[in-house]
Amino acid sequence: MTETPILEVRNLVQDFHINRKFTVKAVSGITFTVGKGEVFGLVGETGSGKSTVARSVIGVNRLTSGKIFFKGSEISDKAVYRQQKADLQKNMQIIFQDSAAALNPQMTVAQIIGEPLEINRLCKTKEELDRIIYENLQQVGLSEIYRDKYPGELSGGQRQRVAIARSIAIHPDLIIADEPIGSLDISIQAQIVTLFQELQKKHRFSFIFIAHDLSIIRFISDRIAVMLKGKIVEMADTQELFENPLHPYTKSLISSVPVPDPRYERVKKIIEYDTSVFTGEGDFKEVSQGHYLLN
């Protein structure tokens, strides 16, 4: 990739001081880039630091150290961040797992989708606002009747669609989705994943997709990073990662995913990896074209 990436994260370290004696090292030095229009998958087990990365990137956490560049400007620098705040908040959007908590229960669907449009002054008249809200509802597959409903009246899948509509409406350059389908049913999961894919193709936004489910990540991502204990252990193009996994943890993860094929499952060998031996030490280096490994 020769053009400037949308997002570049360099040596991001994120510690949380609980008290004088105890510090949680959530993320300990990770580096990655997300290109324009790329779908970047971040996968790892509970507590591996995936969500912390997402929150640090959108500026919720104050970084312990490291740098984050968004479209070439260093947003981890406070002065730069303050200067570009309005632009950043429009161009970076996040979608959470728990859509019930992410939507204000006292606002109607139309108000929820309209709010960021008004704040960012993206429409001049009331009619234009109505039209954009309508278009975005259509885009995420909700009909007009949902306009005046409250989040409490919607199902989990529908709420997640509203959260997506709200993010899409202001045409961001980067969307971070933190386990967006984790709490949904299988058939609804498929609907939402398909929706993400359609929207991504249409609007060409860059997309960081965080999940613990490797089969979804594999399906949607162009490139995948595998996280373990606050480190990226391996990062490669999707096909390369699945055909040629190098880190023992990646191998173990891939072999652990249950495949819906009983005869295969019966003979499958699960590769075990004892994560307690993982120290996180070593260099994160490119071993072949675009394939990075912590070794």
Add this chain to the structure above:
Amino acid sequence: MTVIHESRRNESEMDVLLHLENLSLSFDTPEGEVQAVRGVDLTVKKGEILAIVGESGCGKTVMCQSVMKLLPGNARIASGKIIVDGTDITNYSEKEMRSLRGTTFSMIFQDPMATLNPTMPIGKQITEAIHQHRNVSNDEAKSRALELLELIGIEDPVHRYDLQPHFFSGGMRQRCVLAIALASNPKIIFADEPTTALDVTVQAKMLNLLLEIRDKTGVAIVFVSHDLGVVARIADRVAVMYAGKIVEIGTVEEIFYDPRHPYTWGLMQALPSLAKDGQPLKSIPGMPPVLLKPPKGDAFAERNEYAMKIDYELMPPMFQITPTHNAATWLLDERAPKIQSPFCLNQENKNQ
């Protein structure tokens, strides 16, 4: 329906542990009667793992809880029978049920922390379950508890015996719950999404453990899950539930390699791991029906692209495909157009 009853006669009566006969279960709510389970026929045999698959709200959990009579007061068995080991327990009182829980059936839930007492050492929670059903001394109970901890693969059980649940990881907690469930040698374990809250690597170990326990103790497991990958790994037989009914049931091979019900096709097609490269996922349109007023015909008709006129009018009966494989769809009627399953699990999919 008669077809099934004939096939059942062939099964050796000895092996059947649990038999649900046309079981219907309703909740009385202020809005009206919610028919959560609608006429389920099901058997569980000794030592088998039966998986129940379906979307949330299809009645899979409620069905298990109805057997154990763990339902709230507004639930009632509208019709049908629950037969355990040849005894009809449909009208058992709470006192009679209590002696069955633990000895005949146990249940494991999704969230181990909700099952375990956070203030009580793990060992004590297991011995408590043992004392409940057997008149044994404290030492005997303790040695049995240590045996169980060993069985479920907890290292250094003597030391861990005295630790509270918060010292354990999520996977280990779920193992401890399993130990409690196994404490008085139940014949059936109902496992309600026992691995959903676990990481994939931990989940793989837990599934292996369940298979191992089944082989060692011969306990039957009713495994409720929505994850078809997990089901493929663990199940001997699979029942697919939709809107309170079993729409297809068969051996795990029959369900995965030769599914007949359009809903089963839909579930399979929605799986990202089975999608062909570059092709979009196919999802089932719409939402499951509300069971307050279940539709007159086939509940799946509205979401079914193969629905025929009769689907909206008459509920399809169970059609027998093989002695072990049944599906409730009008597509299997001889008058229906022959439709090739759009979904085919072929060898190419074994790509991992």
